[in-house]
Amino acid sequence: MSSYSSSSSVRKKQIRIFKVGVDGNVYCNHDMVAITRVAGSRSTRQGHEFYGCPLWPRLDCKFFIWKEEVDAMFSDGCNQKLLESKNKALEMKIANLKVKKTMLEEENKSLKQRLSNFDQNAN
Numbered sequence: 377m378s379s380y381s382s383s384s385s386v387r388k389k390q391i392r393i394f395k396v397g398v399d400g401n402v403y404c405n406h407d408m409v410a411i412t413r414v415a416g417s418r419s420t421r422q423g424h425e426f427y428g429c430p431l432w433p434r435l436d437c438k439f440f441i442w443k444e445e446v447d448a449m450f451s452d453g454c455n456q457k458l459l460e461s462k463n464k465a466l467e468m469k470i471a472n473l474k475v476k477k478t479m480l481e482e483e484n485k486s487l488k489q490r491l492s493n494f495d496q497n498a499n
């Protein structure tokens with residue numbers, strides 16, 4: 377006999393979805409630039425900054441995210457992007473070097489050709 381109860385007291389980890397523009401601004405559910413506020417004394421994280429709907433409290437779209445979470449995700453994204461662009465730059469460098477190599481090989485060939493022509497003429 378089991379006294380195990382299937383209570384759902386385990387809180388699921390919420391995945392927050394938010395939009396960040398190319399300008400680095402965070403957008404609320406209204407597609408408006410979210411504004412930062414500082415958590416008040418009622419919050420367990422008093423003094424921490426968070427992004428909220430700019431129309432709060434009149435037309436609050438319930439958008440809410442801690443600034444730290446955004447910063448953390450944003451910096452991760454930046455690192456990823458930085459690596460990707462670095463990778464791309466290296467790939468381009470390799471491609472350029474390959475072209476250079478081909479050009480040098482061609483030049484080498486034509487120089488050898490000229491040299492052999494020169495030798496023939498000298499004879």
Ligand SMILES: [Zn+2]
Binds near residue numbers: 429435
């Ligand atoms: Zn909003």
